[in-house]
Amino acid sequence: MKLTLEEITKDIVDVPALPQVTNDIMRLTEDPDSTVQDIERIVMKDQSLTARILRLANSAYYGYPRRISTISEASVLLGFQAIRSITLTASVNGLLVKEVKGYGLEENELWKQSLSTAIVSRHIAKKVKYAKVDKVYVAGLLRDIGKVIMSYYLTEHFNKIMELIKKEGVDFLEAEEKILGFNHGQVGAKVAKKWNLPDELIEAIAYHHTPEKATIDFKLTSIIHVADAIVMTMGIGLGIDGMIYNCSQKALEVLGIDSNMLEQLISETADLLCDEDAFHI
Numbered sequence: 001m002k003l004t005l006e007e008i009t010k011d012i013v014d015v016p017a018l019p020q021v022t023n024d025i026m027r028l029t030e031d032p033d034s035t036v037q038d039i040e041r042i043v044m045k046d047q048s049l050t051a052r053i054l055r056l057a058n059s060a061y062y063g064y065p066r067r068i069s070t071i072s073e074a075s076v077l078l079g080f081q082a083i084r085s086i087t088l089t090a091s092v093n094g095l096l097v098k099e100v101k102g103y104g105l106e107e108n109e110l111w112k113q114s115l116s117t118a119i120v121s122r123h124i125a126k127k128v129k130y131a132k133v134d135k136v137y138v139a140g141l142l143r144d145i146g147k148v149i150m151s152y153y154l155t156e157h158f159n160k161i162m163e164l165i166k167k168e169g170v171d172f173l174e175a176e177e178k179i180l181g182f183n184h185g186q187v188g189a190k191v192a193k194k195w196n197l198p199d200e201l202i203e204a205i206a207y208h209h210t211p212e213k214a215t216i217d218f219k220l221t222s223i224i225h226v227a228d229a230i231v232m233t234m235g236i237g238l239g240i241d242g243m244i245y246n247c248s249q250k251a252l253e254v255l256g257i258d259s260n261m262l263e264q265l266i267s268e269t270a271d272l273l274c275d276e277d278a279f280h281i
């Protein structure tokens with residue numbers, strides 16, 4: 001039984017919209033006329049968001065030596081772009097933190113993988129001098145959001161998928177597509193569209209396992225792909241599909257990453273992800 005477009009559409013409708021406060025922050029942080037006070041006023045409306053932003057702002061990842069205790073301090077010290085990524089991270093936490101049975105991911109594992117991919121993506125962007133680090137972070141964070149929806153159907157057809165992988169030697173993504181009619185990238189892209197994210201982010205989510213298909217921003221999609229491959233290879237919250245993807249040679253080429261640099265990136269990733277605290281917001 002393949003999924004129909006209607007079934008997928010129904011499930012996408014059920015995905016909660018981003019909270020109003022998140023949309024407001026996304027808009028404000030893009031507007032050059034916004035002030036720190038504007039941002040603070042909006043964020044402070046939501047107590048739990050305020051607490052999560054401060055927690056993330058104080059995580060070792062941002063490496064700020066002094067304790068950041070207000071939203072306005074966070075906005076000034078870390079910048080609007082960081083506030084935007086932190087707000088989005090805090091908003092999707094609830095969706096990503098749940099168990100994703102169909103992919104063999106326990107509670108917290110998809111979240112950990114997603115945040116790791118976001119952090120590694122941003123690190124790669126800086127290394128290869130790709131300017132839109134904030135976009136890269138968000139795409140890395142959301143690249144597997146489609147799994148949240150696919151999980152339910154996957155549980156039902158899991159044996160068929162594994163059989164196909166064994167018999168035809170296809171990768172996990174292709175097997176999803178052949179058995180279910182959609183892959184988790186395509187489904188994730190539909191969620192991103194529902195959230196009105198920009199086209200290049202939708203593309204990066206859709207093609208994070210097949211970056212050669214990207215036409216809007218091949219580099220952005222390639223960064224997410226390589227970061228995803230590194231995180232999966234390191235076995236962070238692995239799940240059942242972790243080892244059944246290949247890393248695209250073309251993606252590495254366009255980013256100018258040779259085997260030495262890749263090795264270096266993998267060893268730097270371990271240091272980057274040592275702040276366990278940041279994963280529990």
Ligand SMILES: [Fe+2]
Nearest residue numbers: 143144208209
């Ligand atoms: Fe994926």
